[in-house]
Amino acid sequence: NLAVLLRARPQGAPVLSDFDIVEHAIPKPAEGQVLVRARYLSLDPYMRGRMSDAKSYSKPVEIGAVMEGQTVGEVVESRHPDFRPGDTVLGGYGWQRFSAVDSSRLWKISPHDAPLSWNLGVLGMPGLTGWWGLKEIGQPKAGETLVVSAASGAVGQVVGQLGKIAGARVVGVAGGAAKCAFVTDELGFDACVDHRAPLDPALDAACPAGIDVYWENVGGAVQAAVFPRFNDFGRMVMCGMIAQYNTAPGADASGAPAGPNLGPVVRKRLRIQGFIVSDHGWAQYPAFRAEMLGHIAAGQMKVKEDVTEGLENAPEAFLGLLEGRNFGKAVVKVL
Ligand code: NDP
Numbered sequence: 001n002l003a004v005l006l007r008a009r010p011q012g013a014p015v016l017s018d019f020d021i022v023e024h025a026i027p028k029p030a031e032g033q034v035l036v037r038a039r040y041l042s043l044d045p046y047m048r049g050r051m052s053d054a055k056s057y058s059k060p061v062e063i064g065a066v067m068e069g070q071t072v073g074e075v076v077e078s079r080h081p082d083f084r085p086g087d088t089v090l091g092g093y094g095w096q097r098f099s100a101v102d103s104s105r106l107w108k109i110s111p112h113d114a115p116l117s118w119n120l121g122v123l124g125m126p127g128l129t130g131w132w133g134l135k136e137i138g139q140p141k142a143g144e145t146l147v148v149s150a151a152s153g154a155v156g157q158v159v160g161q162l163g164k165i166a167g168a169r170v171v172g173v174a175g176g177a178a179k180c181a182f183v184t185d186e187l188g189f190d191a192c193v194d195h196r197a198p199l200d201p202a203l204d205a206a207c208p209a210g211i212d213v214y215w216e217n218v219g220g221a222v223q224a225a226v227f228p229r230f231n232d233f234g235r236m237v238m239c240g241m242i243a244q245y246n247t248a249p250g251a252d253a254s255g256a257p258a259g260p261n262l263g264p265v266v267r268k269r270l271r272i273q274g275f276i277v278s279d280h281g282w283a284q285y286p287a288f289r290a291e292m293l294g295h296i297a298a299g300q301m302k303v304k305e306d307v308t309e310g311l312e313n314a315p316e317a318f319l320g321l322l323e324g325r326n327f328g329k330a331v332v333k334v335l
Pocket residue numbers: 043044045046125126129150151152153154155156173174175176179195217218220222238239240241242243244253275276277278321322323324325326327328329330
């Protein structure tokens with residue numbers, strides 16, 4: 001059973017030697033559990049948090065344990081009456097080929113709905129994050145301006161396309177010309193700003209009527225540039241701040257204090273709210289999935305994935321995710 005273990009807790013940016021690649025025994029499912037063979041593994045920014053033992057909303061991965069992650073694959077052996085060998089399931093565990101998981105964590109899904117790997121992106125945790133956060137917090141209305149950072153990524157691509165469906169003017173922020181062109185030409189955003197070029201003039205041009213909703217995926221310099229452009233009663237959905245995951249809290253990549261002056265929160269009556277998708281999102285998974293399948297069928301929800309072949313290449317792909325080298329939802333094809 002090929003697996004990737006956490007060898008060391010990173011100081012700053014993770015490095016390859018923080019991981020171990022091993023062969024270990026295939027686990028035996030206990031009563032109520034199911035043995036799942038992973039076909040695809042999801043790579044997500046939250047995994048950087050699990051590598052650290054800083055206090056958080058979830059427990060860290062122990063040193064020497066399998067890296068945390070969600071997989072999609074098929075049931076090999078079942079000790080629960082609701083699952084049978086051959087069933088396709090979302091919710092296998094970890095950076096490993098075989099996992100024994102509690103049936104309560106598993107979603108039985110149709111392999112015919114969409115390509116299998118999409119269940120980790122547009123139909124999985126990142127898609128659910130975008131759908132829930134926009135519905136419950138961002139609430140863009142027709143004619144409002146929604147700005148989405150990390151716009152070509154797993155969460156960003158869903159948020160922006162849902163914003164378009166809601167009738168908003170949608171402006172992406174992404175790293176580099178190729179990602180920006182994709183965001184406007186393929187995903188249909190109204191504009192996209194390259195965060196590697198000067199942000200202020202580009203945001204002014206892209207958001208002539210100011211910003212009503214900001215979907216925050218990155219923090220740092222992008223957040224600081226967006227903030228003064230909020231309209232009254234603006235909403236900021238605090239989804240993540242990946243630009244700061246490898247640094248001390250509140251500092252940007254250069255170590256300098258990052259973030260805007262918060263004074264206008266009062267004057268403009270802004271609402272800033274963070275959320276963790278696992279708190280409430282999965283309870284609405286069936287409704288989310290049905291709605292997203294409808295958007296996909298209607299051609300209103302395009303998908304871009306960044307597929308890495310082979311579990312042994314997962315560490316390298318994960319380091320790339322933290323540096324913006326992924327173009328689309330990062331998944332690993334488990335061979
Ligand atoms: P993405 O697929 O968007 O990949 C990460 C992207 O972040 C990179 O491609 C890169 O895009 C961008 N990025 C990386 N470093 C920087 C930087 N220093 N400055 C600016 N941009 C950077 O990841 P996800 O869609 O999976 O996740 C997006 C965010 O959502 C993350 O912050 C994540 O932690 C958060 N999240 C939160 C959840 C919740 O429940 N609150 C659930 C799921 C995700 P580019 O090249 O365009 O800059």
